[in-house]
Amino acid sequence: xxxxxxxxxxxxxxxxxxxxxxxxxxxxxxxxxxxxxxxxxxxxxxxxxxxxxxxxxxxxxxxxxxxxxxxxxxxxxxxxxxxxxxxxxxxxxxxxxxxxxxxxxxxxxxxxxx
Amino acid sequence: xxxxxxxxxxxxxxxxxxxxxxxxxxxxxxxxxxxxxxxxxxxxxxxxxxxxxxxxxxxxxxxxxxxxxxxxxxxxxxxxxxxxxxxxxxxxxxxxxxxxxxxxxxxxxxx
Numbered sequence: 248x249x250x251x252x253x254x255x256x257x258x259x260x261x262x263x264x265x266x267x268x269x270x271x272x273x274x275x276x277x278x279x280x281x282x283x284x285x286x287x288x289x290x291x292x293x294x295x296x297x298x299x300x301x302x303x304x305x306x307x308x309x310x311x312x313x314x315x316x317x318x319x320x321x322x323x324x325x326x327x328x329x330x331x332x333x334x335x336x337x338x339x340x341x342x343x344x345x346x347x348x349x350x351x352x353x354x355x356x357x358x359x360x361x
Numbered sequence: 362x363x364x365x366x367x368x369x370x371x372x373x374x375x376x377x378x379x380x381x382x383x384x385x386x387x388x389x390x391x392x393x394x395x396x397x398x399x400x401x402x403x404x405x406x407x408x409x410x411x412x413x414x415x416x417x418x419x420x421x422x423x424x425x426x427x428x429x430x431x432x433x434x435x436x437x438x439x440x441x442x443x444x445x446x447x448x449x450x451x452x453x454x455x456x457x458x459x460x461x462x463x464x465x466x467x468x469x470x471x472x
Binding site for chain 2: 282288290338342348355
């Protein structure tokens with residue numbers, strides 16, 4: 248069964264540095280999402296992406312964040328200048344077509360900001 | 362604003378006992394509700410969704426709009442059901458299906 252893959256599994260970065268988290272959605276999926284989960288807290292929606300543009304974003308997704316689909320297969324989340332509070336598990340998800348299709352999640356990237 | 366509440370962080374039941382994981386929601390529109398499960402060292406995966414009205418691994422969940430609840434139930438718990446369970450609500454905008462999650466309930470089935 249096809250899966251969403253995320254790299255790296257763990258990223259350690261100095262505060263203030265830029266970080267890029269990578270995701271390869273399932274190939275025939277058209278909707279892409281990023282979520283994050285701070286340790287001990289709930290999974291929170293960050294952004295959804297469709298047709299090469301942001302569909303919706305949460306208040307967490309401020310100017311420090313950006314998403315891109317650079318080459319038709321990867322879907323990236325960039326944090327421009329990381330803060331300590333960005334430390335979390337970041338999950339990528341994708342769904343096939345219209346939003347009533349279930350989302351498939353990746354294993355997540357654990358981001359640790361020092 | 363949408364909100365999903367899972368009042369129990371931890372729930373332990375004995376094997377063979379019934380289990381109910383509670384979920385209440387708040388949403389101004391017509392909600393779509395889901396249960397996601399995360400087994401140890403595995404990814405989040407969809408367990409069931411209310412529009413399917415199906416039973417997966419013996420679990421069922423009925424959307425009760427009057428009580429704004431979507432409790433997950435199984436009549437006889439199995440050890441392999443031990444996992445983290447998340448209730449989620451869809452805040453659909455256009456075609457996207459942004460999910461809003463509860464804080465999760467960790468179910469432990471005692472042999």
